[in-house]
Amino acid sequence: MVSAGKKSTCLMTCGSLLIVTGAIMVVFWPAIFYSQLKKMMILTDSSTSFSIWKDIPIPLYLECYLYHITNVEEIVSGKDHKIKLEQRGPYVFREFHTKENITWNENSTVTFYNKKVWHFQADMSNGTLADNVTNINPIIATVAYFMRYQHPLLKLTVDVFMKTIHEHMFITATASEWLFDGIDDPILRIADRFPELPFTIPFDKFGWFYDRNESLVYDGAFVMNTGASDFSQLGNVQMWRHSDRTQFRGECGEVRGSTGELWAPEFGQEEVEIFAPDLCTYMTLFKNVSTTVLGIEGVTYAANDSLFDNGYKYPRKACYCDEVRDRDCLPSGALNVSQCRYGAPAMVTQPHFLNMDPYYAQKVEGMDPKPDMNMALTLEMFTGMPLGVSAQLQINMLIRYVEAISLNNQLPEDDVLVPMMWFRQELSTTEEYANLARVALNVRYGVPYGLYALTAIGALLLLFGIYILVKKIMKSPETPILRESPSVEE
Known part of the structure; x- marks a missing residue:
């Protein structure tokens, strides 16, 4: 059985990683999306935009x-x-x-x-x-x-x-x-x-x-x-x-x-x-x-x-x-x-x-x-x-x-x-190309919500890990939170 200490450490580590990853991705996601959009849109003979530009399908x-x-x-x-x-x-x-x-x-x-x-x-x-x-x-x-x-x-x-x-x-x-x-x-x-x-x-x-x-x-x-x-x-x-x-x-x-x-x-x-x-x-x-x-x-x-x-x-x-x-x-x-x-x-x-x-x-x-x-x-x-x-x-x-x-x-x-x-x-x-736009926009707006959820999950894991750690400390006889004061002889 996994000890409370190891469980706490694991939860806090995972939570911290999720919080950091989520926060960083939220900040940089617009730039990442824009970079991917550029790769699709910049006109080359192999880009996504090429076939639409060469023969307008609409x-x-x-x-x-x-x-x-x-x-x-x-x-x-x-x-x-x-x-x-x-x-x-x-x-x-x-x-x-x-x-x-x-x-x-x-x-x-x-x-x-x-x-x-x-x-x-x-x-x-x-x-x-x-x-x-x-x-x-x-x-x-x-x-x-x-x-x-x-x-x-x-x-x-x-x-x-x-x-x-x-x-x-x-x-x-x-x-x-x-x-x-x-x-x-x-x-x-x-x-x-x-x-x-x-x-x-x-x-x-x-x-x-x-x-x-x-x-x-x-x-x-x-x-x-x-x-x-x-x-x-x-x-x-x-x-x-x-x-x-x-x-x-x-x-x-x-x-x-x-x-x-x-x-x-x-x-x-x-x-x-x-x-x-x-x-x-x-x-x-x-x-x-x-x-x-x-x-x-x-x-x-x-x-x-x-x-x-x-x-x-x-x-x-x-x-x-x-x-x-x-x-x-x-x-x-x-x-x-x-x-x-x-x-x-x-x-x-x-x-x-x-x-x-x-x-x-x-x-x-x-x-x-x-x-x-x-x-x-x-x-x-x-x-x-x-x-x-x-x-x-x-x-x-x-x-x-x-x-x-x-x-x-x-x-x-x-x-x-x-x-x-x-x-x-x-x-x-057309509906076909409207769907392409919807997918792109869903990715553009949907991913940040996923990242917010990731950050929230990380925060919950971190808090749960802290809770387990505090609970363990509270129950441990070797490290009491309050020690008895030594008696003073008169």
Whole structure:
């Protein structure tokens, strides 16, 4: 039988070890968890994050809405003074992203191309790709925009040339042609045969996503940080199309922000940045509200009225206009991406002119902006896992009066921003990936409770050991707690 002394010693030793171990682990557990998370998240060809990044496994959908002008005859005849628009769609496509031509660099970056594939989802769409849609002819608008500063005689010649092909500046095409198949306009074929013309249009058809489906190189080459040297930079773009700058001046032309798939843990940052190759710039989203997705708490970052400002409200965004501000610098809420779109007068806004200066919005009928059209991103803060993405943009054509090009000057006003289409890219985490986040979070929050329990057990063992020791001492005749005082002889 084990003696009381040995039992006491064993209990106190074990208790002390458990208390020390538990206390130390409680203090260092956040750092240990973060270290393990980094090993999983830092991008390598063998990391947990690699397969998710290379082929996004979560369903991603593209919803396209086309604007149809309902009063073309009235506009051409001069009876109506406003364009009347009717929204068609959504035409929904399942979207797939695959990283190709992956090259690992020595400076903690990776070079790759992002191949995108779209498949039409008829059962999720409102309408068919055979629907006819009428709007401004983007080719006429682009040619007029190219020619706006040319000699009047040259502009008159181009106007006569285009009038031999088109009766007016509007065109009707199917939804499929407007989106992916492209509109076959004779102006493009003729322009291709005569390179000496004063304008260059570098495509044989026009479509908002023409020549992009299954294209490897359309979006260009990206150089992205893997997070190996600085984990906080995980997923951030450092170069695009072999440059660290785009067409915009100053900080607006910096290549920066996340690609959107990988995020380092966002411990309460007030804002996040996303690089948008279609805009040749980055977008800033601001901390908005706390959100719960499939039982997981996250934080939603959303756009505000600074998204497409160019210095009217936020001086630091003046770099989206020339240093000498002219009429090409549109009112707040519209971003001029003509330099990014081969010189076409393309302007990007939020859908239905949401958060935009009313100057252009009041010139057309049919706009109905709603709060849920705002761009938003929801992240789980401790893992950086995207819980939901809703990227929404509207493409517009800027139609302004151009002297001597009468085909372009048929609108009731001489300065109109015509909505052409808007799209929404939506991604919401699945139950499978929500479970991965739950496991990580349970480990993150559950282990400390286990460590607290370990420490408590250690304390109980220590106290029990002390109790046994005290009890033994109290019962021992050899070491009485109180000794009798010797008698004093008188």
